[in-house]
Amino acid sequence: MSxxxxxxxxxxxxxxxxxxxxxxxxxxxxxxxxAMRAMVDAGCDIIEVxxxxxxxxxxxxxxxAAVQQALDQGTRVSDVLRVVEAVAATxxxxxxxxxxxxxxxxxxxxxxxxxxxxxxxxxxxxxITPDEAGEWTAAADxxxxxxxxxxxxxxxxxxxxxxxxxxxxxxxxxxVMGVTGARETTSExxxxxxxxxxxxxxxxxxxxxxxSNGAQAAEIAGFADAVIVGSAFVRTLQHDADLxxxxxxxxxxxxxxxxx
Amino acid sequence: MTTAAWAPDETGHFGRFGGRFMPxxxxxxxxxxxxxxxxALADPAFGAEFERMxxxxxxxxxxxxxxxxxxxxxxxxILLKREDLLHTGAHKIRxxxxxxxxxxxxxxxxxxAETGAGQHGVASATAAAYLGLDCTIYMGEVDTxxxxxxxxxxQLLGAEVVPVRSGSRTLKDAINEALRDWVATxxxxxxxxxxxxxxxxxxxxxxxxxxxxxxxxxxQCLELTGSLPxxxxxxxxxxxxxxxxxxxxxxxADVELYxxxxxxxxxxxxxxxxxxxxxxxxxxxxxRTYVLQDEDGQxxxxxxxxxxxxxxxxxxxxxxxxxxxxxTYEPVTDAEAMAAMRLLAETEGIIPAIESAHAVAGALRxxxxxxxxxxxVNLSGRGDKDMGTALTYFGLGQADA
Numbered sequence: 015m016s017x018x019x020x021x022x023x024x025x026x027x028x029x030x031x032x033x034x035x036x037x038x039x040x041x042x043x044x045x046x047x048x049a050m051r052a053m054v055d056a057g058c059d060i061i062e063v064x065x066x067x068x069x070x071x072x073x074x075x076x077x078x079a080a081v082q083q084a085l086d087q088g089t090r091v092s093d094v095l096r097v098v099e100a101v102a103a104t105x106x107x108x109x110x111x112x113x114x115x116x117x118x119x120x121x122x123x124x125x126x127x128x129x130x131x132x133x134x135x136x137x138x139x140x141x142i143t144p145d146e147a148g149e150w151t152a153a154a155d156x157x158x159x160x161x162x163x164x165x166x167x168x169x170x171x172x173x174x175x176x177x178x179x180x181x182x183x184x185x186x187x188x189x190v191m192g193v194t195g196a197r198e199t200t201s202e203x204x205x206x207x208x209x210x211x212x213x214x215x216x217x218x219x220x221x222x223x224x225x226s227n228g229a230q231a232a233e234i235a236g237f238a239d240a241v242i243v244g245s246a247f248v249r250t251l252q253h254d255a256d257l258x259x260x261x262x263x264x265x266x267x268x269x270x271x272x273x274x
Numbered sequence: 275m276t277t278a279a280w281a282p283d284e285t286g287h288f289g290r291f292g293g294r295f296m297p298x299x300x301x302x303x304x305x306x307x308x309x310x311x312x313x314a315l316a317d318p319a320f321g322a323e324f325e326r327m328x329x330x331x332x333x334x335x336x337x338x339x340x341x342x343x344x345x346x347x348x349x350x351x352i353l354l355k356r357e358d359l360l361h362t363g364a365h366k367i368r369x370x371x372x373x374x375x376x377x378x379x380x381x382x383x384x385x386x387a388e389t390g391a392g393q394h395g396v397a398s399a400t401a402a403a404y405l406g407l408d409c410t411i412y413m414g415e416v417d418t419x420x421x422x423x424x425x426x427x428x429q430l431l432g433a434e435v436v437p438v439r440s441g442s443r444t445l446k447d448a449i450n451e452a453l454r455d456w457v458a459t460x461x462x463x464x465x466x467x468x469x470x471x472x473x474x475x476x477x478x479x480x481x482x483x484x485x486x487x488x489x490x491x492x493x494q495c496l497e498l499t500g501s502l503p504x505x506x507x508x509x510x511x512x513x514x515x516x517x518x519x520x521x522x523x524x525x526x527a528d529v530e531l532y533x534x535x536x537x538x539x540x541x542x543x544x545x546x547x548x549x550x551x552x553x554x555x556x557x558x559x560x561x562r563t564y565v566l567q568d569e570d571g572q573x574x575x576x577x578x579x580x581x582x583x584x585x586x587x588x589x590x591x592x593x594x595x596x597x598x599x600x601x602t603y604e605p606v607t608d609a610e611a612m613a614a615m616r617l618l619a620e621t622e623g624i625i626p627a628i629e630s631a632h633a634v635a636g637a638l639r640x641x642x643x644x645x646x647x648x649x650x651v652n653l654s655g656r657g658d659k660d661m662g663t664a665l666t667y668f669g670l671g672q673a674d675a
Contacts, residue, residue, distance in 0.1 A: 071297065072453075072457075115565070143296070168302040168460070
């Protein structure tokens with residue numbers, strides 16, 4: 015199911031969508047399923063399931079440590095697909111966020127079909143651009159899967175247009191020139207980037223990198239269609255056996271996207 | 275010159291290899307670098323300045339040495355391209371001088387680099403000192419502890435060495451951290467890439483700065499022997515010294531090209547870094563190439579007695595040369611490399627880097643079937659840095675033992 019359903023619902027409510035990320039297999043495969051289900055229950059509209067990869071380029075220290083834990087515990091691509099299936103069963107559109115090599119390794123066609131079979135919405139591909147994504151684009155288009163590419167403050171107008179034209183579902187705007195990880199200020203680069211992106215496409219634009227509380231979420235929701243949160247969820251889950259902290263954080267962020 | 279058949283397309287693809295698998299946030303920086311590099315290549319003043327630095331500071335052309343005593347043992351004529359005699363003791367000075375000069379031309383004042391055992395870090399710090407650039411080196415904390423001498427060298431050269439404490443605290447984490455720095459500082463910082471791998475334009479850019487190895491060797495071999503070598507051989511980790519040598523001979527169809535990969539304990543043990551020989555096609559650190567990976571596409575840990583070859587990927591042009599059969603890649607074990615190190619030391623009075631000893635060992639393997647032929651071997655670096663390993667491996671250091 016495409017993320018577009020979630021965006022339509024959020025738009026009908028007159029608010030931004032809340033997108034939550036966790037790596038599959040953190041703190042365990044079952045634990046990540048329970049955590050993501052709790053995030054959906056507490057107000058996440060869309061879930062990004064991270065595929066743990068050995069050589070992340072863009073992950074900040076918080077996510078990298080969680081991913082390493084998932085890998086050390088033997089999390090496989092098949093586990094990731096199992097997580098997708100369990101989370102998608104809640105009805106929340108579920109994307110996989112992955113480095114590129116695991117997709118090529120399984121085979122792009124095979125990966126796309128496995129994603130469809132698990133009920134996944136599509137892929138977020140942070141370490142490739144549409145320039146190298148021809149085969150994935152074809153495989154995704156044949157199956158109506160979402161293709162979420164990233165735009166950055168440094169993207170030229172030409173590259174920004176190329177990227178949004180290749181995207182389906184939403185466009186992911188990286189708010190700071192940096193990697194993932196909660197930060198204090200988020201909007202200086204984000205707002206102009208979102209404005210540029212929205213001028214180039216009718217697709218929803220989500221902002222990620224650096225959002226850790228409801229106030230920041232409200233700020234982002236003021237100009238973006240989706241607020242994407244990752245590191246803050248991971249950090250909370252590190253010391254949160256009963257998921258109460260995770261649910262509380264989700265609720266705070268969900269209030270934020272409602273402009274609270 | 276390299277013919278079009280071996281050159282990449284304009285987006286850096288060598289056949290199905292290479293390319294640019296990188297976050298959008300870095301594309302503008304890579305494009306800027308590509309444009310600046312292309313303009314520099316077309317500018318005779320840049321070429322002249324680079325040549326002058328190589329000659330007056332690095333000590334090129336490195337000599338081509340006729341290793342007669344080694345040849346007598348081997349059974350074929352072995353010529354050694356003495357990159358070990360360049361300033362800092364390896365071919366790497368060519369690459370970092372080129373990239374640092376390009377950095378200055380781009381108006382940037384700071385360079386960063388990642389380093390594993392420290393060789394590329396020392397080379398980068400050297401070039402930065404020579405050209406008056408600020409320099410930050412990212413190095414896994416485990417490596418800083420193992421290679422304290424190289425940390426001291428970098429510090430003496432004025433570089434800041436940042437110990438990376440995330441993940442496995444080794445090279446891949448240092449790469450990660452250096453990219454984090456670059457993505458946030460790209461307006462005034464250049465990333466000095468250590469080998470002819472990574473995203474476009476790095477494989478081609480690095481090749482342009484190290485191809486003097488092969489161009490010099492070709493000319494020197496013709497002067498010395500009156501003909502081209504039958505074989506040109508080099509060790510291959512990431513592959514910069516090998517691609518630099520091969521570049522001089524790609525168009526000479528009669529010159530066979532051999533790359534010798536680190537076979538570690540033997541490829542059958544799984545403890546090796548023979549990426550082309552035993553790896554599969556994948557995407558690692560920005561390019562499609564051969565990668566040591568498991569069935570999920572996770573990078574496997576590589577093993578080699580030589581830190582400089584201990585890398586689970588390889589430059590994409592090597593992947594292309596392997597696939598087309600233009601070059602042959604074979605593994606050389608730790609034991610074979612160490613035996614070659616010792617043999618070269620005893621027969622010629624030359625202690626090679628363990629990396630380069632892989633190439634010597636490979637040539638020694640080829641030689642018995644090639645009597646009367648000439649094998650040109652790139653002696654890419656000197657062995658001073660490897661004496662600790664040699665001391666342990668051979669049980670040396672006790673004068674009365």
